[in-house]
Amino acid sequence: MKHILLLVLVTQVTFCLSGRVDPLLQQSVKSGHVTEAILQLPQIIQQVKSSPVLASLTGDARVSTLITMLKGLTSAAQAPYLPQLEALGLTYEQYWASNIILVKGLTPEALFYLGDLGGDYELRVQKTVSISPATKVHEEIVPSHKQGIIQWGVNQIRAPAAWNVTRGEGTVACVIDTGVHLPHIALSSNYAGGWADPYYSTMGPTDNHGHGTHCMGTILGIVNGVGVAPGAQWIACRGLDNEGSGTEAALTTCAQFVLTNDPRPNVVSCSWGGGSDDGWYGSQVAAWRLANIIPVFAIGNSGAACRTGNSPGDQPDLIGVGATTTLDAMATFSSRGAAGPMGMLKPDFSAPGENILSCGTAINNYVTMSGTSMATPHVAGAICLILSANSSMTYDEVYDLLGESAARPYVTPADKNCGLYGGDYPNNAFGWGRIDVGRALGK
Ligand SMILES: *[C@@H]1O[C@H](CO)[C@@H](O)[C@H](O)[C@H]1NC(C)=O
Numbered sequence: 001m002k003h004i005l006l007l008v009l010v011t012q013v014t015f016c017l018s019g020r021v022d023p024l025l026q027q028s029v030k031s032g033h034v035t036e037a038i039l040q041l042p043q044i045i046q047q048v049k050s051s052p053v054l055a056s057l058t059g060d061a062r063v064s065t066l067i068t069m070l071k072g073l074t075s076a077a078q079a080p081y082l083p084q085l086e087a088l089g090l091t092y093e094q095y096w097a098s099n100i101i102l103v104k105g106l107t108p109e110a111l112f113y114l115g116d117l118g119g120d121y122e123l124r125v126q127k128t129v130s131i132s133p134a135t136k137v138h139e140e141i142v143p144s145h146k147q148g149i150i151q152w153g154v155n156q157i158r159a160p161a162a163w164n165v166t167r168g169e170g171t172v173a174c175v176i177d178t179g180v181h182l183p184h185i186a187l188s189s190n191y192a193g194g195w196a197d198p199y200y201s202t203m204g205p206t207d208n209h210g211h212g213t214h215c216m217g218t219i220l221g222i223v224n225g226v227g228v229a230p231g232a233q234w235i236a237c238r239g240l241d242n243e244g245s246g247t248e249a250a251l252t253t254c255a256q257f258v259l260t261n262d263p264r265p266n267v268v269s270c271s272w273g274g275g276s277d278d279g280w281y282g283s284q285v286a287a288w289r290l291a292n293i294i295p296v297f298a299i300g301n302s303g304a305a306c307r308t309g310n311s312p313g314d315q316p317d318l319i320g321v322g323a324t325t326t327l328d329a330m331a332t333f334s335s336r337g338a339a340g341p342m343g344m345l346k347p348d349f350s351a352p353g354e355n356i357l358s359c360g361t362a363i364n365n366y367v368t369m370s371g372t373s374m375a376t377p378h379v380a381g382a383i384c385l386i387l388s389a390n391s392s393m394t395y396d397e398v399y400d401l402l403g404e405s406a407a408r409p410y411v412t413p414a415d416k417n418c419g420l421y422g423g424d425y426p427n428n429a430f431g432w433g434r435i436d437v438g439r440a441l442g443k
């Protein structure tokens with residue numbers, strides 16, 4: 001308890017001393033490295049969450065009211081700052097899934113005035129994330145005798161048994177990543193129509209990197225047994241650039257796209273992150289949750305030490321995913337929990353993430369990759385199957401079902417040392433276990 005109290009005090013002192021312009025930003029602007037920053041205003045999502053009006057609504061009416069409330073509250077909070085930014089000759093972009101303004105064209109002179117705008121705000125460096133550098137890639141020609149065979153990860157989580165109930169029909173998955181190569185024969189026929197591209201403004205889905213296409217293939221690809229839910233449909237947002245890194249602004253644009261696109265996705269699969277214990281994407285994720293959209297994030301590839309989870313995967317109120325091997329052990333690279341000062345359980349679940357074959361960026365090619373990036377879409381696909389079988393299940397119900405039905409492989413002493421919560425399960429390596437979607441659907 002003393003420890004927690006101390007942490008709170010230190011945080012507050014740092015806040016006061018750092019003033020309203022983050023010193024890190026000051027340095028970067030002075031040295032000419034940075035001309036953009038985030039004007040962070042107090043988040044309004046708690047106010048939206050506790051709205052009785054919102055609680056009384058369901059479906060499309062609920063989501064349109066949610067969006068109206070988010071837009072109304074953020075634009076009211078942001079309005080007083082706009083004339084001041086304009087007076088300094090600065091351009092800006094406003095967001096509503098998080099109460100932030102992206103300020104552009106910063107100079108050291110402008111920064112001097114931005115320290116004294118009045119009200120409760122902070123001007124800080126924009127967050128950036130990336131796909132994990134631990135990802136290994138090699139391209140494979142699938143030999144003819146192996147074509148049409150179900151991939152090991154899809155088999156391991158027993159998706160083929162679940163297919164006796166459903167293949168994911170009626171559900172939509174969104175991948176926020178480097179894009180998706182639409183012409184791939186495993187993906188082209190189940191595109192639901194929905195694409196946003198804050199980086200390159202292309203008219204339709206493309207992927208010059210390959211990471212996003214690989215992830216989408218694992219969720220629902222229909223060729224060579226790569227996909228967990230081949231009956232599901234997809235939309236996508238390019239929140240990561242061609243090098244695989246993404247800014248807070250781009251990823252917040254994607255968060256808004258998730259809420260506004262028709263069709264809305266049932267699940268969002270995010271195989272990226274950075275840093276730890278960082279809640280910068282919390283408002284965006286909370287908005288999805290209020291729209292009954294299930295957020296799934298990679299826990300990171302910084303294992304095998306304890307407390308190595310990356311954000312947003314290590315945050316509460318979303319599903320953080322660790323990676324397992326063909327031998328049903330935790331992958332060494334998979335980040336372990338616990339997370340945060342309270343020792344929160346992380347990851348929440350684990351799924352296959354080593355040597356995963358999925359779609360490449362040609363018409364019909366296949367690539368092997370490893371990482372929690374590959375485990376995450378296995379869970380997203382499993383959620384499509386579960387929601388296809390019963391569309392009225394809530395986040396908590398899906399979470400509980402994934403946990404109750406999960407396999408519980410052997411936990412090594414080192415992984416037990418990362419923290420247990422009673423018996424061996426749950427633990428901070430596998431979470432509640434390696435998912436078994438066949439069992440989740442009673443097969
Ligand atoms: C699923 O269906 C296939 C045939 O379509 C059958 O061989 C298999 O035993 C079934 N599995 C389960 C778990 O029901």
Ligand SMILES: *[C@@H]1O[C@H](CO)[C@@H](O)[C@H](O)[C@H]1NC(C)=O
Binds near residue numbers: 390392394
């Ligand atoms: C679907 O899930 C809801 C919510 O848990 C439950 O009330 C309902 O009985 C389920 N329907 C079926 C057909 O299992």
